[in-house]
Amino acid sequence: MTLLDIKNLNLSMRSFEGETQILHGIDLQVERGEIWGMVGETGSGKSLTGLSVSRLIPPATGRYLAGSIAFEGRDVLKASEKEMRTLRGRKIGMIFQDPTTNLNPVFRIGTQLVDVALHAGHADPTVLGLEPGASSRDLKKAAKRVSVEMLDKVGIPKAAERIHDYPHQFSGGMKQRVLIAMAMIGKPDLLIADEPTTALDVSVQAQILKLIHDLVAERNIGVLMITHNLGVVAQICSHVAVMYRGRILESGSVMDVLKRPSHVYTQALLNSIPTAHTKRGELRGLGGVMPEVQ
Amino acid sequence: MLQINNVSKIFLGQRKGLFGHTEGFKALDDVSLRVAKGKSFGLVGESGSGKTTLTRCILRLETLTSGNILYEGADIGKLTPTEMRRLRARLQIVFQDPYASLDPRMTIHDIIAEPLVIHRDIVPMTARQRTERVLELLLQVGLREEHLFRYPHEFSGGQRQRIGIARALAAKPEFLILDEPTSALDVSVQADVLNLLHRLQEELGLTYFFISHDLGVIRYICDEVAVIYRGKLVESGPVEDIFERPTNEYTRMLLDAMPDPDPDRSPFRQAASA
Numbered sequence: 001m002t003l004l005d006i007k008n009l010n011l012s013m014r015s016f017e018g019e020t021q022i023l024h025g026i027d028l029q030v031e032r033g034e035i036w037g038m039v040g041e042t043g044s045g046k047s048l049t050g051l052s053v054s055r056l057i058p059p060a061t062g063r064y065l066a067g068s069i070a071f072e073g074r075d076v077l078k079a080s081e082k083e084m085r086t087l088r089g090r091k092i093g094m095i096f097q098d099p100t101t102n103l104n105p106v107f108r109i110g111t112q113l114v115d116v117a118l119h120a121g122h123a124d125p126t127v128l129g130l131e132p133g134a135s136s137r138d139l140k141k142a143a144k145r146v147s148v149e150m151l152d153k154v155g156i157p158k159a160a161e162r163i164h165d166y167p168h169q170f171s172g173g174m175k176q177r178v179l180i181a182m183a184m185i186g187k188p189d190l191l192i193a194d195e196p197t198t199a200l201d202v203s204v205q206a207q208i209l210k211l212i213h214d215l216v217a218e219r220n221i222g223v224l225m226i227t228h229n230l231g232v233v234a235q236i237c238s239h240v241a242v243m244y245r246g247r248i249l250e251s252g253s254v255m256d257v258l259k260r261p262s263h264v265y266t267q268a269l270l271n272s273i274p275t276a277h278t279k280r281g282e283l284r285g286l287g288g289v290m291p292e293v294q
Numbered sequence: 295m296l297q298i299n300n301v302s303k304i305f306l307g308q309r310k311g312l313f314g315h316t317e318g319f320k321a322l323d324d325v326s327l328r329v330a331k332g333k334s335f336g337l338v339g340e341s342g343s344g345k346t347t348l349t350r351c352i353l354r355l356e357t358l359t360s361g362n363i364l365y366e367g368a369d370i371g372k373l374t375p376t377e378m379r380r381l382r383a384r385l386q387i388v389f390q391d392p393y394a395s396l397d398p399r400m401t402i403h404d405i406i407a408e409p410l411v412i413h414r415d416i417v418p419m420t421a422r423q424r425t426e427r428v429l430e431l432l433l434q435v436g437l438r439e440e441h442l443f444r445y446p447h448e449f450s451g452g453q454r455q456r457i458g459i460a461r462a463l464a465a466k467p468e469f470l471i472l473d474e475p476t477s478a479l480d481v482s483v484q485a486d487v488l489n490l491l492h493r494l495q496e497e498l499g500l501t502y503f504f505i506s507h508d509l510g511v512i513r514y515i516c517d518e519v520a521v522i523y524r525g526k527l528v529e530s531g532p533v534e535d536i537f538e539r540p541t542n543e544y545t546r547m548l549l550d551a552m553p554d555p556d557p558d559r560s561p562f563r564q565a566a567s568a
Contacts, residue, residue: 041480041482041483042451042480172341201340201341201507202340202507202509202548202551202552202553203340203547203548203551204340205551205553206550206551206553209553209562210562213562228480228481229481229553230481230555231552231553231554231555232553233555234553234554234555234556234557234559234560235553235554235557235560235561235562236560236562254557255557258555258556258557259557268482269481269482270555271485272481272482272484272485273481273485273510273555274485274488274510274511274513274514275510275554275555278514280492280514280515281489281492281493283485283488283489283514284485
């Protein structure tokens, strides 16, 4: 069964100025072991596609006009909120862009990790290595142990000690690792990473990419990676979808799309990245036009 | 044009006792570099390496612990406040965040005209002349006349950065400090802004001091480059030399970590096929 199957997704969002259709028929299939890159400019709808998968779009403003999102055969859009809570943080892990705003500054790193671990553990104790029906005391103990293990796994030195630190005592790269640890604690089958390295230095970015790459190799999960950096896509993604104004213009394996782009827009996007051989004045920008309110 | 000699900057540590301080943080450690007139000088480094501290020192927003900075032979640290204000008209800065660096309550006209008002003793203008100058600048950076009385929130990131550039150019400076001017922008918009900067340099004969952590951008726009790591200059020289033949371990690591848009050059794929 396809891990994630998005079919003809149409989303519109309401604002004071009226309703705008944001996504125009998105089709995307993610299998296990694949890393899908979603690239596009600001406002192209890539983040909203990612948020739709875990149904995090506020129902007050977002409205799905048509389409379905099937996660392991279940339609996410029709699932109850209770069902969604068993998916989020458990079957579907999410990493967000900004590591500084996604950790609560007044709680210790450990508290926040254990919280996530307990949430996943209550739904399915096997995640924490326990028998079904384990006591809450065992759950708490296991949650703590797993939190330290995960922190260690994402490469935080002295994890058992650092777990008592507050977020401000961690650097940006370390905070991003904590978020990855959080996303991985529930042993998800699908990881949605929304610009996981945009706020980081290149050297730290390389480490985070390696971490994600190794996780996929080890656990055979599917990844939907949202980014505007084609370099990142070329490095770790197996497949890529190019988005523009709420549509997927082109999708396929990275080798095909980036080496022999069939769409003019993909070509233009590639031409706007300065490379070693670009002479000054040769870069071609695209202007960056956002969708209009209808 | 700009000469930085053995500059060090130590931020004092916590107060300890009545007169003591705990050990301070060495933000800049014996940095020396020269920026030639009409050229683009790039400064590369990771966050926390001291890039921004160095620019703040050039603008005399920080006092130096040791060393000196000469601008056309004059020591910036020894200038009187009046002289410093004069100098600031010739030495302008474009900030990183186009969303935070424009006052949301000012019109584009007022934003761009502000340096002309502040430096009215150097560039004396009537209100009408100022408006004309603002209009000229708007067109120069690729915006239109109808944008004149709009507010910053009506513009996209790329357009805002153009407004920031127009403001920096208002008092006709000769030296422009660009502190990560494109890091908040999409690549497609970044390309436009880089081309704009390149065109303006040719038209106006500007000197750029370009700060970035994006090596691709530095390579594209700069003639010379210096790599800074933990407050120390590890390597500097012409762009070609540094990028083709890096001698320093850290520079090589930075270059390797730069994601290449060619899938064949991915370290993961190379490892998988090997």
